[in-house]
Amino acid sequence: MASRSAAPNKRLIQELNKSRQEQNPALTYLAPFDDSDLHHWRAGLKGTADSPYEGGVWEIDIMIPDNYPIVPPTIKFITKICHPNIDAKTGEICLDLLKSEWSAAYTISSTMTVIQTLLTSPEPNSPLNVDAAALLRAGDTMGYESLVRYYVWRYARKADD
Amino acid sequence: MAEEASSSSSAAAQEKADMKSAQELADLEKLSAQYEPDVDGPLVGELQSSKILEAEYADADTVYVRKTAALSPKYSNYRTIKGDGNCGWRALAFGYFELLLRTGDAKFIESEYDRIESLNKLLDSVGMSEYLYEDFVDETKRVLKAISKSPTIDNPYDDKLLVEEFNNADASNAIITHLKLLTSAFMKIYPDAYVPFLVEHPTIDEYRSAQIEPYGVQIDHLGVKALIDLLFIPAELSVEISYLDRSDSDEVNVHKFEDESAPATAKKREDQEQRTLRLLYRPGHYDLIYKNGDLAPPSLPTSPTLESVRVSMMLGQEYTTDPFRPSSLIEGIMNPSSNLCGGCYPVMRAYRSHDGTLSTFQKVREENKTEVETDPPLQTKMFRNSHYNTRHYQNDNFQPEMWGPDQIRQPKPRGSQREFWRRFKL
Numbered sequence: 001m002a003s004r005s006a007a008p009n010k011r012l013i014q015e016l017n018k019s020r021q022e023q024n025p026a027l028t029y030l031a032p033f034d035d036s037d038l039h040h041w042r043a044g045l046k047g048t049a050d051s052p053y054e055g056g057v058w059e060i061d062i063m064i065p066d067n068y069p070i071v072p073p074t075i076k077f078i079t080k081i082c083h084p085n086i087d088a089k090t091g092e093i094c095l096d097l098l099k100s101e102w103s104a105a106y107t108i109s110s111t112m113t114v115i116q117t118l119l120t121s122p123e124p125n126s127p128l129n130v131d132a133a134a135l136l137r138a139g140d141t142m143g144y145e146s147l148v149r150y151y152v153w154r155y156a157r158k159a160d161d
Numbered sequence: 162m163a164e165e166a167s168s169s170s171s172a173a174a175q176e177k178a179d180m181k182s183a184q185e186l187a188d189l190e191k192l193s194a195q196y197e198p199d200v201d202g203p204l205v206g207e208l209q210s211s212k213i214l215e216a217e218y219a220d221a222d223t224v225y226v227r228k229t230a231a232l233s234p235k236y237s238n239y240r241t242i243k244g245d246g247n248c249g250w251r252a253l254a255f256g257y258f259e260l261l262l263r264t265g266d267a268k269f270i271e272s273e274y275d276r277i278e279s280l281n282k283l284l285d286s287v288g289m290s291e292y293l294y295e296d297f298v299d300e301t302k303r304v305l306k307a308i309s310k311s312p313t314i315d316n317p318y319d320d321k322l323l324v325e326e327f328n329n330a331d332a333s334n335a336i337i338t339h340l341k342l343l344t345s346a347f348m349k350i351y352p353d354a355y356v357p358f359l360v361e362h363p364t365i366d367e368y369r370s371a372q373i374e375p376y377g378v379q380i381d382h383l384g385v386k387a388l389i390d391l392l393f394i395p396a397e398l399s400v401e402i403s404y405l406d407r408s409d410s411d412e413v414n415v416h417k418f419e420d421e422s423a424p425a426t427a428k429k430r431e432d433q434e435q436r437t438l439r440l441l442y443r444p445g446h447y448d449l450i451y452k453n454g455d456l457a458p459p460s461l462p463t464s465p466t467l468e469s470v471r472v473s474m475m476l477g478q479e480y481t482t483d484p485f486r487p488s489s490l491i492e493g494i495m496n497p498s499s500n501l502c503g504g505c506y507p508v509m510r511a512y513r514s515h516d517g518t519l520s521t522f523q524k525v526r527e528e529n530k531t532e533v534e535t536d537p538p539l540q541t542k543m544f545r546n547s548h549y550n551t552r553h554y555q556n557d558n559f560q561p562e563m564w565g566p567d568q569i570r571q572p573k574p575r576g577s578q579r580e581f582w583r584r585f586k587l
Contacts (some may be wrong), residue, residue: 044267069293069374070334103337103374105289105345150336 001087011069012038019109025090026116028057030109039064040130041073047156051120052148056081056156058114059110061091075115079140082151084122084133205255205327208320211450212439214239223545226405230406231412236439238451249380249440250337252447253388253400255327260398262308262434263455270309273396277301278554280343280391287346293317297339300332308537318456338376340388345369347391379445389418397430399437406446407443413441445495 016038017029028044041062047053047061059078065071075098077091085094097106097114127133135144211233212500218225242248242255261270277298277456284294304326307313313322327333348355362368373384380388389400403413417437430436432456441450 011292018290018292062388067334069332070338073378084394100378101371101375103345103370104376105293105342105374 009038012064013110015107018107021157024109024112026113027109030112033061039068041068041108043108045095045112045116046153047102052145053119053152055158056152057133057158058156060112064070064108069106071094072106073108074098075111075112078153080155082129082132082148083119084124084127084129084136085118087128088132094126182195184520200241202241203324203328204243204245204333204365205324207324208238208240208451208456211236211239222407224409225405227411228405228413232450234402235452236403236441236450237453238456242446242448242450244375244446246333248389249385249447250340251333252440252449253385253392253438254333254336255323256338256400256440256449257392257398258271258304258323258327259320260436260438261305261396262313262320262323263317267309267314270305270314272300274305274309276395277305283346283350284342287349289342289346289363293338294342297335297342300335301339304332304336334376336493340392341374341376343391344384344388345373348373348387350578355383355387375445380447386418393418393438394420397433397436400440401437402440402442402447403424403450404442406442480575509560 010047011087016032024030026046028046030043031041032038033040033042041064042069043060043062045058045060047056047058055078058081059069059080061076063074064075075093077086079091081087082088086092087094095115097111114147122133122136123132124136132141132144213407215226215229215233217227238381242252261273266271279576280292281291281298285291307326308324313319319411321444327336349368355368356365359365359368362371368383371385372378385400385402393400399417399419401415403415405413408414434452437455439450439452439455441448550556
């Protein structure tokens with residue numbers, strides 16, 4: 001049993017060291033939530049500049065299964081966010097990478113970069129947040145962006161703002 | 162007036178029925194999309210007699226009955242691979258190790274060990290960091306090392322260690338993940354051989370990230386080709402796939418993957434037959450099959466019991482071998498195609514006398530024995546079209562065709578958002 005979890009732990013430790021050496025510019029931090037559990041991480045995801053998400057920082061919960069990296073981590077938004085592919089209540093993310101197209105070549109850190117990119121490349125045809133998707137599909141970009149900004153201001157402002 | 166009302170109400174009823182059936186159809190579609198076949202059993206099964214395949218298809222379409230009946234005399238053994246979406250990868254991975262072990266050549270396995278290690282360069286060249294793949298490569302190397310050493314190498318036909326390793330989910334999955342990453346990198350570096358065959362994916366990168374790298378995505382023909390080009394061909398190993406499907410033929414169709422770059426005049430190795438991995442493909446699923454010569458004789462689990470089970474299951478009735486010819490059973494094993502018409506002619510039931518003497522029909526059959534035996538099993542048109550055929554709808558034992566959802570191809574998962582994130586791969 002000990003050998004069973006040894007391999008993914010080794011990989012996770014290396015990922016952690018790597019992410020400490022080279023800070024991912026998409027993140028404010030990336031670390032295990034609790035030192036005793038290497039399979040539960042947290043991250044702070046920044047909104048990209050020049051987008052309605054600019055200035056926001058979202059707390060992300062990352063659960064890493066025992067057979068990671070063969071199967072993907074389970075990633076959720078803790079901080080509320082308005083985005084067509086992110087469930088407003090549960091924080092669940094609709095992204096192929098986290099489901100059918102996961103590959104062992106990704107890391108937790110590179111996955112977070114992909115999620116940051118998802119923010120500015122919404123896919124309104126497979127929505128988890130129907131209201132946000134409906135605005136986009138109707139072509140109401142201004143309405144959509146205002147809503148996003150409101151959510152950023154209301155929930156995801158950095159503490160030092 | 163009344164007519165009008167009834168016609169309008171019937172139109173409304175019709176509309177309602179249409180809506181209902183549309184709703185039902187949508188529900189069914191939803192159900193079938195959610196359907197996941199039961200997958201139990203080991204990741205890699207033990208060697209079994211291929212007669213089991215015949216029994217499995219005994220009540221299926223005649224095409225399957227015919228093909229499985231023709232299969233077992235040629236391919237004596239069969240090994241199941243778990244249908245968890247990785248079966249093609251696992252079958253090829255297991256088969257590769259098994260072929261290496263069966264060469265009994267420790268030097269050769271060591272050279273393959275070095276080659277696999279050198280393939281890390283391939284992964285580096287597509288920009289993967291070593292720490293991302295080393296765990297997987299280590300597992301492959303560990304198992305290669307184990308089969309190149311005594312005592313495993315001393316019994317090259319003993320598959321115990323490999324079956325054990327491949328049923329350890331972590332080792333097994335690490336090895337197929339290693340092969341997936343290698344195949345993906347190989348296709349990226351040498352795209353020319355594969356790009357012309359892309360159907361659903363516009364670029365090789367999209368194909369790799371949707372079809373090759375994800376765990377649990379069934380390998381398709383292009384992936385099989387790439388993996389064989391990468392893993393088997395350089396080691397002078399061959400792969401052949403026997404397709405068991407409903408196409409109209411009497412035997413499984415065999416496709417051989419060989420080194421296409423070699424000149425046609427190049428001399429093949431004498432032992433190429435022994436260095437061939439044989440896959441059995443049923444739409445959506447891969448298993449392994451073995452020719453009699455692939456295995457050492459003592460490991461053949463063929464037994465007379467299986468033979469009689471097969472025959473009785475195929476015909477849905479008791480085994481009716483002539484009691485005065487006990488040798489007929491043995492003969493049947495020696496030449497399984499011969500006893501089907503002889504031993505099991507359904508007419509015999511009607512005429513068989515209970516005191517054990519030869520009935521008129523049996524006598525006639527004895528006289529015409531040579532003629533009967535030359536017929537392929539169950540193939541006389543007259544028999545097939547008669548109600549004596551258990552697969553004829555007028556037969557007492559007729560059962561509608563058995564059909565399972567595992568015979569249809571699973572839809573390939575299609576992503577919609579890979580466009581933007583595939584660029585962010587490390």
